[in-house]
Amino acid sequence: MQVEDIYVSAPGKAILHGEHAVVHGKVALAVSLNLRTYLRLKATTTGKVCINLPNIDTFICWDLSELKQLIPYLCEKSEEKRLDAELVRRLREFVGVATENLDTCNMAILSFLYIYLSLFGSGELPSLTVSVWSELPTGAGLGSSAAYSVCLAAAMLCASGAIPTPLKEWDHTARWCQEDLELINSWAFRGEMIIHGNPSGVDNAVGTWGGMLRFLAGKIIPLSRVPLLRILLTNTKVPRSTKVLVARVKDKINKFPLVMTPVLESVDAISCTCEKVLSEMTSEPVTEEHYNILEELIDINQHHLNVMGVGHSALDTLCRVTLANGLHSKLTGAGGGGCGITLLRPETDSSIVQTTVQDLKDCGFDCWETSIGGPGVQQHSVLAVKDESPGGFEQLLRPT
Ligand SMILES: Nc1ncnc2c1ncn2[C@@H]1O[C@H](COP(=O)(O)OP(=O)(O)O)[C@@H](O)[C@H]1O
Numbered sequence: 001m002q003v004e005d006i007y008v009s010a011p012g013k014a015i016l017h018g019e020h021a022v023v024h025g026k027v028a029l030a031v032s033l034n035l036r037t038y039l040r041l042k043a044t045t046t047g048k049v050c051i052n053l054p055n056i057d058t059f060i061c062w063d064l065s066e067l068k069q070l071i072p073y074l075c076e077k078s079e080e081k082r083l084d085a086e087l088v089r090r091l092r093e094f095v096g097v098a099t100e101n102l103d104t105c106n107m108a109i110l111s112f113l114y115i116y117l118s119l120f121g122s123g124e125l126p127s128l129t130v131s132v133w134s135e136l137p138t139g140a141g142l143g144s145s146a147a148y149s150v151c152l153a154a155a156m157l158c159a160s161g162a163i164p165t166p167l168k169e170w171d172h173t174a175r176w177c178q179e180d181l182e183l184i185n186s187w188a189f190r191g192e193m194i195i196h197g198n199p200s201g202v203d204n205a206v207g208t209w210g211g212m213l214r215f216l217a218g219k220i221i222p223l224s225r226v227p228l229l230r231i232l233l234t235n236t237k238v239p240r241s242t243k244v245l246v247a248r249v250k251d252k253i254n255k256f257p258l259v260m261t262p263v264l265e266s267v268d269a270i271s272c273t274c275e276k277v278l279s280e281m282t283s284e285p286v287t288e289e290h291y292n293i294l295e296e297l298i299d300i301n302q303h304h305l306n307v308m309g310v311g312h313s314a315l316d317t318l319c320r321v322t323l324a325n326g327l328h329s330k331l332t333g334a335g336g337g338g339c340g341i342t343l344l345r346p347e348t349d350s351s352i353v354q355t356t357v358q359d360l361k362d363c364g365f366d367c368w369e370t371s372i373g374g375p376g377v378q379q380h381s382v383l384a385v386k387d388e389s390p391g392g393f394e395q396l397l398r399p400t
């Protein structure tokens with residue numbers, strides 16, 4: 001089977017409220033970032049499948065003959081919300097990991113191979129090279145795993161012919177219809193299941209649709225009427241694994257159900273209150289009180305996340321340093337380190353922002369103001385990727 005070269009990208013995300021609680025059926029509010037992951041799928045005639053992942057120093061090739069041996073184990077029809085357990089087991093054996101705990105590299109490889117074999121396994125396996133490069137920090141709470149999975153799903157669904165390659169010559173970036181996006185989202189969810197263990201699906205939904213959305217038990221509601229929020233992103237650079245943190249919260253809920261259930265319900269109420277305030281801010285003049293409420297909700301939620309056991313001293317430092325400059329912060333994503341968000345008011349003086357950024361950099365953190373609400377998964381022409389992200393594209397094409 002010969003496939004065309006395909007270029008796609010997907011955004012990372014920040015969760016405003018509802019991380020972890022969303023895994024347990026509560027509401028989350030999440031928004032796409034202007035930081036993206038890019039993928040190039042190149043058809044080859046080498047008889048090999050190669051994957052180049054420069055962000056995690058992983059460059060691997062397999063002979064098609066090796067991969068073909070895994071095909072007899074494919075389920076007839078893979079279910080959307082459940083992984084094919086036998087294929088996962090065989091893949092673990094194939095890449096040589098015996099335990100449940102996968103490292104960075106094996107998580108990325110397993111999710112690639114799972115999607116590749118599931119989508120191409122019923123026909124002739126194509127020879128190809130997939131290269132992925134990201135502007136997102138890996139494993140820091142900004143949904144790099146979901147952006148990676150969304151890119152893999154979109155490119156391989158295109159290559160398999162399951163969804164069209166929508167790019168027109170005159171169009172530098174192109175998107176798919178709703179049905180195709182749902183298919184991309186469902187395959188990205190499988191990739192997330194391999195990386196996270198028990199994902200809620202909110203991250204891959206933002207990676208697929210972009211913008212701001214409300215997520216509840218798999219139901220995705222895009223929020224079209226939201227005010228333009230100014231957000232400072234801080235990466236504490238403390239490494240952590242979403243899978244480990246999600247499992248930790250689950251253990252705590254199982255151990256103290258009566259203690260933890262009200263906490264999750266409170267987080268749910270925080271997300272709903274925040275959504276209501278954001279909606280009011282688009283229909284009436286924005287007042288100081290709107291921002292007071294948003295800031296208080298951030299503080300309360302940060303305490304709840306500490307109660308869930310996903311805080312970290314570096315995140316406490318972030319909250320303390322920003323509060324000293326009159327700004328409110330909370331962790332975003334799985335916590336345990338990684339990134340936090342700080343809300344800026346429209347009138348927040350640039351000197352305050354600069355001082356805060358410097359104070360945070362002095363703590364050893366990365367910190368930058370970001371724009372939110374960028375587009376979801378897109379297909380690109382080579383030129384468009386080059387125009388939009390010169391650094392990213394050069395990395396992507398770096399000979400390996
Ligand atoms: N650019 C990338 N290249 C390869 N693998 C990636 C990339 N981005 C993310 N991943 C995979 O996702 C994992 C990180 O996922 P996770 O712990 O959920 O953190 P995050 O908050 O960034 O989503 C990495 O260990 C790796 O397996």
Ligand SMILES: C[C@@](O)(CCOP(=O)(O)O)CC(=O)O
Binds near residue numbers: 203
């Ligand atoms: C903690 C959680 O709510 C978000 C995890 O996001 P991230 O992988 O840390 O970017 C898990 C999930 O929703 O699947």
Ligand SMILES: [Mg+2]
Binds near residue numbers: 143146196203242
């Ligand atoms: Mg993740």
